[in-house]
Amino acid sequence: MxxxxxxxxxxxxxxxxxxxxxxxxxxxxxxxxxxxxxxxxxxxxxxxxxxxxAGRRRELKALRADIERTGLDTLTGRRGTRSRVLLIAGRPGSGRTALAEALLRELAADYPDGVLRATLTGRDGEPCATDAIARDLLTALDTDAPPGAAEDELGELLRGALAGRRALLFLDDAPGAEQVEPLLPDVPECLVVVVSQGPLTGIPDVRPCTLGGxxxxxxxxxxxxxxxxxxxxxxxxxxxxxxxxxxxxxxxxxxxxxxxxxxxxxxxxxxxxxxxxVPLPEGVSxxxxxxxxxxxxxxxxxxxxxxxxxxxxxxxxxxxxxxxxxxxxxxxxxxxxxxxxxxxxxxxxxxxxxxxxxxxxxxxxxxxxxxxxLPGCLAPLVRNLLEAYERSSDIQLARARMLQRTVRLLVSCWAMSEAPGSPARLKVAGLPRSLRFPSRAAAGDWLRGHRGTLLDAARIAVADGELDTLDRRLMAALTRTLLAHQGPEAAAPDLYALHELVLEVAERRRLPREKAAALLNLADLDVHAGRTAAALTRYRGALEAARAAGDAAAVGRALESLGGTYGELGDWQRAADWYGRALELRLAQGEQADAARLHGRIGGVHAQAGRWGEALTAWRAAVGTCRRAGDTAGQARAMGELARVQECAGLPEEALRICREALETVRKAGDGQLEAVLQLRIADTLERLGDPAAARLHREAGERLLEDHPE
Structure with missing residues (x-):
């Protein structure tokens, strides 16, 4: 921008x-x-x-007067429900942004909730995505928005965040009303100042202040x-x-x-x-x-x-x-x-x-x-010179040097999230001082302050559609750094944008492996945001792309994710079916631990549906798979779940026997916390069977174990 x-x-x-x-x-x-x-x-x-x-006093006075001007709503006897919009119209280079800033300085005292700024045209001269602008404004207002939210949803969240506030909203370099209207607050206490080259046709009650020389x-x-x-x-x-x-x-x-x-x-x-x-080329107005x-x-x-x-x-x-x-x-x-x-x-x-x-x-x-x-009015002129005087190979080399510096900064920023004395910290200590951060807090502040620039660097990196080694390093470093400093919840919106970039390039360049990975990551974020229908579509697309790429790991992840999503929807039959397909893949690859986990998931969805026979079969298979894999703790956990299903199926004596076998197994594994859970489960079963004295002994043993092995 x-x-x-x-x-x-x-x-x-x-x-x-x-x-x-x-x-x-x-x-x-x-x-x-x-x-x-x-x-x-x-x-x-x-x-x-x-x-x-210099000058512009007349324009400033007119803009101040326009704030108090009677609006169309007032003339019809209705109180205005939206913020007043002031439009400063003029060609780039006419001083329109400077005039807007001067107006904002004069008005600042009247709006105690401050000034929110956004530029609606990007570095390349194209309109910025309205949803990205709305998200940036929400971030400035300390308001969370779900990753991947649609433009309408973000607009509603923005209007809700501005309700009850008295703030100035400055929208610079607006291409047109289509980009402005979704961002307008629904409260008359706010004021919107828009800079644009032309009128905002479609937004009522806007009188432009047109700048000449x-x-x-x-x-x-x-x-x-x-x-x-x-x-x-x-x-x-x-x-x-x-x-x-x-x-x-x-x-x-x-x-x-x-x-x-x-x-x-x-x-x-x-x-x-x-x-x-100065000679004038053809076509200059x-x-x-x-x-x-x-x-x-x-x-x-x-x-x-x-x-x-x-x-x-x-x-x-x-x-x-x-x-x-x-x-x-x-x-x-x-x-x-x-x-x-x-x-x-x-x-x-x-x-x-x-x-x-x-x-x-x-x-x-x-x-x-x-x-x-670089001022926006000069950017097209400079870009024309770049294309005229620089070879494409030299431009790519310059971008590569810039990208390399960005990657090294991200690696340094991520390393500061590691413990002092860790290998990552020691490695970064050898970098030049211009790439080192003094502390973890400074690195986190840098990441937050440069978020927009870093995302733009990612967009530049994939603009040509070639995910080469350096581009991949940038995406990986940015993803890892965001997760390290912000955590999965806070970083999710930016990660969503990064995965969408990768998906766009993968589809354009027909890269099935990258497409599968991007779709899986986006679908995971969709599920977390509650968009299960969109997630199902993306998981199916990821499965198709992973099969085309021959990526068995991605195929397995897509199959399991489909099972989990159908489980979230309560469609237990389809969930079991997709888990079953994933199980076949794991068994064919000899992955016993994953196979045991999938047996358990199949047992879980059958139990949710009340199909106790199928659930018992699946959990017994999980127990046997863990035994063959030598996973004693996993075997004990599976036996505990098997006992729970038996009790739900009306087989308390069988459940008690399996629980006691599981207790002996878990003692061999030395898992005190799991042993405590099994002791408490045995106590509950004994109470149902009418043996309170034995139940009390097991409960006391379980509580002692919990004290000795807290979570």
Missing amino acids: TDQAVGGGQLPPEATGRPVGGATAASSRRASGPRRDDATVPAPAAPPATARI LDRAAAVEILARYAGPTRITVDPSTADAVAEQCAGQPAALVLAGGWLAARPKSSLSDLHRALAA TAARPLFRAFQLAYDALPKPAARMLRLTVLAPGGLVDAHDAAALAGCSVATAGPALQEFAALGLLRPVAGQDPADAVPDGAAGHPQYR
Whole structure:
């Protein structure tokens, strides 16, 4: 997901207007001329994302007034049941996100439950899945949602979580009403601010605040803050001409100002001529020309290595990049990547991520390297350059280096969940400091904070549909790390998303083994969420795929899972049938322990159905299989279950005899807890047979064993 404004018309808080030393940029030249890699001059500091914006006071006032405006519901005499929606409409690069952030800062005090943020367009320019956005918002509200829940269910949960709250909901870069409407709260106490390029047709009572270019004074103010007031003062007419040349678009003005600020000896006339000299390719619309020219001017001034690094930033998962990420993508050192990112930010090509805390959980050696984001309005331009200048093999290599770093970070994060001194901890101790975490808590915080980026990395890894070794390592490492730090319950939604990714690729590439594994994992999560019908369909699909792949283990797991799911539904006959098929497979493979377990499951479902004869036959088979396998404890447990079924079948004397035999068997195994259970079962049976004295002795013995062998 990407932000939409380069600087957004935001101004740096410094009032001096002079460049601040830092990164480097190439010397002044015509945009269409050859690149010069050797000349360097000081570049300005990038404006922080929380700085005030230039102009837009009229728009802010109109938006504030729109909050209090009488709605259609009120006019008809009905109190509004949904939140008011404010729409800020404009082209990418018009400063629409910056205006929304300024509005949110002004309104924050009136909404004590805070601001919820979501970007509805992904890194690749495609609309984000609404269910994923709803789940992220629920996570921010500390509300659990079942894994694999449908969009409608998540929407209801989100509306329920917002009921009784007074919060701001900011939906950035919305493709249309279809993505916005399912996320709208049903409470008038909340306020929704939406940024979009066009109207939200279909959502009632929405009046857009449409952004055009900045007025002359605000546009010149942006140029002055970047280039310094002196050059504006000595040539105000050219400053106006540059503002007009940029069509008052904040993104274009920031890029033009950054170019000029990096060249203290250049004038506004030089900037004006350089912008005019940028050639325009066919198909660029009139409205897009100012931003294209300003971006191309800034890009062409970069040294070749820096230009390549900028192109590769579009590959970064989640649209976020720091010095280590950039170094991995470009195949250079962190010492080279860090200053280059600072230069990009100074020129308006990247935006520093707002709200970064130096104490944020990061690996030891990654502290002090801030994150940056490629603005959404520039992402298509950078992506076009990547496709034009980079070979597909080089792009794959850059992705592989980035993926390798992500895998190593995940392995390090997982290792911190292991005990100190464990082999995993000792192995991680040999990694570079930039890949090591100071503590388990820091590793867990990093995992939670980078969840979206890691899931995006997984999506990138399978985008081409080739589950090669590195992709498999990423999926395995991410799954293991989520389970280690969050546990099965908390990690289930993210695991569901990962298994869906694997399934998508497996189906597209016709990989039956991977398809079977993904379907089995998804079906298990469906069962846990109560979606048994969906689970049955997936288990059947997994069985078919596993048979096609010749994967006996997956076939057995699918057969058993089908039996268990039918058992959950109370369809005991089908449950016994599927367990029986799994039993045949285990017996054919000589897996005695699994065969004994399946005999027991068959006995259990027959007992649930009241078919005592079949249940007794199955449990006797389980006892015999355990005896042949030399599993004394398993034999005793099976005998105990056999006795329970005999008692239910009206054979208490036979049940007592089997229990006593089981008691002798379990004493050989040395399982004190199981011995206690059998003693208590014998006591219950003796009471039913009318022998309370003997029952009391066995009960006392069982209770003593439980005290000596607690769970």
